[in-house]
Amino acid sequence: MNTIIDSCFDKINEQGTQVFRKKDNQFYLHPWEDLGSFGGNDRTVAVGGEGIYLFDSEGNKLIDGPGGMWCTQIGYGREEMADAIAGQVMRSPYYSPFNLTSDISVLLAEKLARLTPGDLNTVFFTTGGSTAVDSALRLVAFYNNCKGRPNKKRIISRKDAYHGSTYLSASASGKTRDKNYQDFATDIISFIDSPNPFRKPRAMSVEEFRDLKVKELEDKILELGPDNVAAFIAEPVMASGGVVVPPVGYHRMCLDVCRKYDVLYISDEVVTGFGRLGHWFASEEVFDIIPDIITCAKGLTSGYLPLGACIVSDKLMAEMGGEQAKGVIFSNGYTYSGHPVACAAALKNIEIMERENILEHVREIEPYFLSKVKELEDIPIVGNVRGQGLMACVECLLNPEEESPLELDYEMGSRIDSQCQAMGLIVRPVINMNVMSPPLIITREQIDEMFKILRRGIEKAMDELIRDGLWEMPN
Template identity: 80%
Template sequence: MKIKEFHYGGLIMNKILESSGSVIDRQSTENLRNKDNQHYLHPWEDIGSFGENQRTVAVGGKGIYLYDSEGNRLIDGPGGMWCTQIGYGRKEMAEVIARQIMRTPYYSPFNLTNDVSAVLAEKLAQMTPGDLNTVFFTTGGSTAVDSALRFVSFYNNCKGRPEKKKIISRQDAYHGSTYLSASASGKTRDKNFQDTAADIISFIGSPNPFRRPVGMSEEEFRDAKVKELEDRILELGPANVAAFIAEPILASGGVVIPPAGYHKMCLDICRKYDVLYISDEVVTGFGRLGHWFASEKVFDIVPDIITCAKGMTSGYQPLGACIVSDNLIAEISGNTGKGTIFSNGYTYSGHPVACAAALKNIEIMEQEKILEHVRETEPYFLQKVKELEDIPIVGNVRGQGLMACVECLLDPDKQSSLALDYEMGGRIDKKCQAMGLIVRPIINMNVMSPPLIITREQIDEMVQILRRGIEQTMDQLVKDGLWEMPVH
């Protein structure tokens, strides 16, 4: 341990550092929290408690662990936001980023190109399925989806079909928080106080097998969900429907895994009615399911457009992409497209530092065989989280690749009070963090998507802590008279 000085806004504070680089000083932690509460409006902020939060202050990271300002080592169960594929503290990433900053920290993508951006575009084209070879760089997943939806509209305008603008999405889907991507998201509570493009977005039901009617098989449920898509296209009119957008696995909706064959059948329906298929791989891309992209390798589809972000840089830099098929580009380019401008883009599209980080991230994943590691580790990971189903309060455990959801239920009819579900999720979160695990409670669901480098021993540690956190919460709910242990 050693003493160091850190400068925050001109204020010099003595800190005690451990080898991890974590800061241990409660007074300084409170100082930072005060600054945070006074000036930082966070994503998904509860405005009613704005300025009163006691957030953990993350100050370091190594491997699968984050370190907070009080010296606690925490397993990053959610992998940041589904994105820390290669883990924290990779020196080679820092070196590449620093070199690129000194060489070319920026260029204007509106009238120039750049070496690393061009090389990354080619690399992504090689990794995507089919003829998806045209890469439009964005700043993240939301802008990737927004760009995809704008491209679909642009494409149909170019083809003289201005009425073909409707987008079909699904309940439980999450596609981002820009205006169009948020409009296409199907988590209704996120829209309680927000305006959306409700005139062009139409929602069909979530393909969540756990919520299927009693007595219905998964195959019957799948067929019903696919028929719902076809019925909606016919209801809206095929001439009016531009695209169907779908996450291969609905991540923030609770790791919802559609029944086998669902995506292929949905793609067939889209092809039947000339509806484009957008596969939102912002979460499932770059190894989360053991492949660079899951659309073809896991779900047997080659979509018209793929969106990606998150794991492309392992969170080291903000970057996303919308990748479009050659067929679509060919239909509107060349002589037919003379003078037609795709008026969409960002100051930081193809940012050279972010692209350099993505290339290094991909190189690390290739050299360390991280995709192979995910495929080898997946059965063990899923087996361990499945063991949590013996806890009375756990209603369902589901997962694929290195992503899973442990859904806790207080009501056997699967309809617990929303307030109580929030309370339960919050308690599990606090108890787990006190024992060294960050979880991400989505109301009553605990989602896990750890860094892809996680080992079996670390999986054991993570699941053991989650088990204790759920069991302690269950016992406390019983003591507080909020829940009764079921009698078998």
């Protein structure tokens, strides 16, 4: 019936996984590729999926621990999604958003405006999270130009943040271990510290630590000069920086500081949006803030198709628009902004989440999920566990006092990954951090299965590290 898919299956059946691995090595440069091992990788070949499970070309059924890349909210294999996507392809597979509109994209824009908090009602569609952040940052600069404040351009971000892979969104990312061999827009981005309570001085209370981190924001604005600072960008919970859950009140206090100095607040909800924390968006419902701009992607389509959005407040739109703005063009956009097929996927995804009460399910199962994360704390190599909603991090530390050499941390992560995968769980650690963000439909029994394997995988990797003289059990 489907010739491309059938011929792909035929090929993998005839030629075997090794041939595909070889071609993968030969032709396919992957994100975050280590060029030292380019051409010599042994990647799992994904060929199918059902619910929370992925199937590989060798017949293995694997729990998808990271939920793809924090995005497979409703799980794999939904026929309804396939129907919605196919239906829109046959109806109207493309329109130019530069000069036309499309009914399906309009419906999605309206739906998003209703799901976002406060007066965030104007939706700019993008192709994913990086382009959503990029558009938000460009919009902020444009906004200040419109307001006649050409110097108000600095963006404040945080260490350990991840905001994407365009030049500008990567520049706003603060993961120092990702910063080698690349160039960044250092002249317009400044960083403050991550509000990770695990890194606070032992003698300091969490509240004192929070106040200190908020003060760092204020100090940075004052150091740069409020007239030069355009926006603060923050993930509600830092995702790939290691699921950094800030102290209670942190975001609210940061927003207050931003308001005091007329600095815009961009809430990057690319991961936390669409149910990851039990709500459509976490900004208001979980962290009590209504930002000026929200960026989202990933869970918007549950990963079925690429789509992102940058959603802007009425206040900002009004300040940029009006009579005086005639001929002022926001020259930013993509051939695939508001792509109708991706919008159909998003609308169907949201409909499924509503019908199956997936947000309620996340809120109900969160305490159980987090209790299972906490149980891993007793493994000697585990330095810290943390999480919120259905996102968690099990951070393994070879040396709890100081950062270990990067290669050693990678080695530990890769051993945990192989051990877990051999037992049926994909982990794909972020270096030494096992970040879990399973599909939101996960059940209690599946959570049990996932954490049982993760425990065994970490323990086995730990035994190997001891055996190979790379780590010693602390006394």
